[in-house]
Amino acid sequence: MRQFLVSVLAVLLLSRCPFGTTEVLKTFDGCSGFFSEKWPPVISGILMNNSDPRYKKICQKHNFGSGYTFATLYDTESRIPVFSAYNYTGRGKFDRPNIPWKIEPQLDPPVDDMTAPYNNQAIDEDYFKNEFNVNRGHLFPSCHAEDAFIAESTFTLTNIVPQYSGFNSGSWKRMEIESQISMNTRCIDNKGNNKGKGDVLAHVLTGAIPGKNQLNNRVNIPSHMWMAFCCCNKRQCASGAYWAPNEQERKNENNVITQETVQELQQFLNETWKKMCSCLRTVQMSPMG
Known part of the structure; x- marks a missing residue:
């Protein structure tokens, strides 16, 4: 059930929540390059021609004038978020950013009193x-x-979900590292070299x-x-796929999320989330190498 924030609270939060420079669009055409073959996923009742207006398509920017x-x-x-789509080009040399979390102003535009009650998105608080x-x-x-x-640019609350702390810093973090290694070694050109x-x-x-x-x-958790x-x-x-329950893990618990096939992930999603009818169209055409 929605919980509406009073205007006084909205004024206080406004100074704490930096704005992102996202663009909320009717289609993903402007940022289709983040999808394989430029095809976004097909999700019955969620991402189709007549999709529910509760689902917003966001092409993320970091600041004005930058690309998506x-x-x-x-x-x-x-x-x-239902999902985020991005291009992996190899991990650069940089430290984890230490910046404030951003919100997306287009999801909650100001009302008559010039404040924005955040009914349509999560906030830091x-x-x-x-x-x-x-x-x-x-x-x-x-890290990708x-x-x-x-x-x-990833530090926007529209790219964030509540994850149990032990899971986030445990097996899911290890999966992010393992998938990075897998893409670095398996996604190579026909001469056996990584791309430029x-x-x-x-x-x-x-x-x-x-x-x-x-x-x-x-x-929602x-x-x-x-x-x-x-x-x-x-x-x-x-191609490759991973999935796991979002559950608390004890410290030093060495749970492993193994790489599976995209087809197995598709079956899992169909069984677990009945609304997902063809959610991995973007990778479904690519068999495991």
Whole structure:
């Protein structure tokens, strides 16, 4: 159930939540390059020609005048992204950004009193002192960014879901590292060399399946997280997929999320989230190498 924020609180939060420079569009045409073959996923009732208006298509920018850095489909009722799509070009040499989390002003435009009650998105304060011991979990992880500029663009709350802290810093973090290694080694050209700097090694989709609990009575806590990648060169295509329940893990618990096929992920999503009918169209055409 939506919880509307009073104008006084909105004024206080306005100074704490820097604005992003996102563009909320009717289609992903402006940032279709983040999808394999420029085809976004097909999700029955969510991302089709007559999709529900609660789902917003976001082409993410970092600042005015810059190009797009990734794409997100955002659920304004659950207040979490359905997925983020990005191009993996190899991890650059930079430290994890230490910047404020951004919100997206187009999702909650100002009303008559010039304030913006954040009814359609999560805000930083939703994560403060929560009873579930969850924190902000990236879909497009900053550690997969090519440079510090792109890494900073991932620090928007429309690219974040509540992840249990042990899971976020445990098996899911290890998966992000393992998938990076896999893409670096499997997504190669026909001479056995990695592509040049800035060239796309792989197209990646990372998403969340809504759960039954809510953070701050506003933000859905996903039941599962999933990720898939695909890449092709002149000789072959390769792809891989990962998924796991979003559950608390004990410190030093060495859970492993193994790489599976995209087809197996497709089956899992169809069984777990009935609305997902063909969610991985972007990678479905690419068999495991």
